[in-house]
Amino acid sequence: MKDKLNTLKQEAIEKINSSNSKDELNLIRINYLGKKGDLTAILKTLGSCTPEERAEIGKLANITKQELEGLIEEKNKALDKAVFDNLKETEWIDITAPSNKVKVGNAHSITQIQYELEDIFKSMGFSIFEGPEMEDDYHNFEALNIPKDHPARDMQDTFWLDNGNLLRTHTSSVQVRTMEKIKPPLQGISPGRVFRYEATDASHENTFYQVEGLMVGKDISVANLIYVMKVLLKEIFKRDVKIRLRPGFFPFVEPGFELDINCLICNGKGCSVCKHSGWVELLPCGLIHPNVLKMQSIDTEKYSGFAFGLGLNRLVMMRYGIDDIRHFMAGDIRFLEQF
Numbered sequence: 353m354k355d356k357l358n359t360l361k362q363e364a365i366e367k368i369n370s371s372n373s374k375d376e377l378n379l380i381r382i383n384y385l386g387k388k389g390d391l392t393a394i395l396k397t398l399g400s401c402t403p404e405e406r407a408e409i410g411k412l413a414n415i416t417k418q419e420l421e422g423l424i425e426e427k428n429k430a431l432d433k434a435v436f437d438n439l440k441e442t443e444w445i446d447i448t449a450p451s452n453k454v455k456v457g458n459a460h461s462i463t464q465i466q467y468e469l470e471d472i473f474k475s476m477g478f479s480i481f482e483g484p485e486m487e488d489d490y491h492n493f494e495a496l497n498i499p500k501d502h503p504a505r506d507m508q509d510t511f512w513l514d515n516g517n518l519l520r521t522h523t524s525s526v527q528v529r530t531m532e533k534i535k536p537p538l539q540g541i542s543p544g545r546v547f548r549y550e551a552t553d554a555s556h557e558n559t560f561y562q563v564e565g566l567m568v569g570k571d572i573s574v575a576n577l578i579y580v581m582k583v584l585l586k587e588i589f590k591r592d593v594k595i596r597l598r599p600g601f602f603p604f605v606e607p608g609f610e611l612d613i614n615c616l617i618c619n620g621k622g623c624s625v626c627k628h629s630g631w632v633e634l635l636p637c638g639l640i641h642p643n644v645l646k647m648q649s650i651d652t653e654k655y656s657g658f659a660f661g662l663g664l665n666r667l668v669m670m671r672y673g674i675d676d677i678r679h680f681m682a683g684d685i686r687f688l689e690q691f
């Protein structure tokens with residue numbers, strides 16, 4: 353029995369020493385020391401021994417058990433350490449090495465100028481109004497003095513939706529929504545995205561941005577309009593820019609104007625952006641048509657107002673000398689990170 357125990361011990365020690373993983377080690381523990389293990393089996397046979405043998409073998413078996421447990425424990429620790437030693441070799445990091453730069457994004461050039469415009473107008477006492485991009489016929493056309501059969505509808509090719517609504521063709525719809533909610537005197541701007549079913553070229557997109565502005569109060573005239581336009585352009589371009597005002601037709605203003613800016617891409621010489629005319633149509637405007645005011649129950653004997661609709665993409669193009677409007681939505685990171 354003693355010899356059997358010693359052989360078993362030697363065999364177990366060899367296996368423990370040569371084991372390479374914790375799983376293997378656990379298996380050895382179960383095979384020798386577990387409930388059905390070899391050492392436990394020897395202990396179970398002690399009943400058939402003499403009392404002296406039982407005492408001697410029992411003691412030896414317990415010592416062997418403790419020794420094996422101790423060796424397994426040690427081997428476990430050694431295997432753990434080997435794992436970490438290996439990690440240190442293969443996965444070390446140099447915390448003093450310069451890190452990869454995290455790229456920080458920035459607001460889109462259109463958003464940046466939109467924020468600038470909002471600040472300029474807020475400093476003149478204007479509020480910011482918002483309206484939905486999906487509009488109904490009434491707010492986009494009818495309430496702006498453009499009834500169903502009016503030819504002016506052809507000026508703005510429209511994306512009609514299956515539900516009878518449309519993607520707003522201009523931010524002028526927000527004029528209506530503002531006057532529905534707020535009674536004069538009022539002044540506000542509404543920047544936003546607009547959509548037209550148009551073929552694109554260097555100066556036309558199907559999705560672009562406008563900033564609508566309106567002021568309704570007592571004795572509002574073209575003089576007020578021109579003053580506000582001049583402040584706006586001076587603040588944005590930080591220099592004097594050549595503009596021209598010419599008559600323009602929009603059913604919701606009377607009189608209506610087109611404010612053009614001398615093309616800053618070619619300095620008025622003619623290029624694809626200004627369609628070789630030297631001028632870029634930037635900002636249609638005018639005095640709000642009495643019909644539009646009346647539809648919102650505003651007393652036209654008492655109040656008058658002006659409105660304008662600034663093409664935001666084209667303004668950004670003029671400011672930075674961008675020669676093609678399609679860059680804004682092309683998603684080219686090299687273009688976007690310049691601003």
Ligand code: FA5
Pocket residue numbers: 508521522523524548550555556557558560562602605608633634635636637638659660661662663664665666677
């Ligand atoms: C309008 O949209 C009128 N709602 C503006 C208005 C408001 C007039 C208030 C009077 C009073 P128009 O269609 O011209 O007008 O567009 C206004 C501006 O948006 C243009 O001057 C131009 O700068 C810009 N724009 C128009 N179509 C496009 C397009 N396809 N791509 C890029 N910009 C455009």
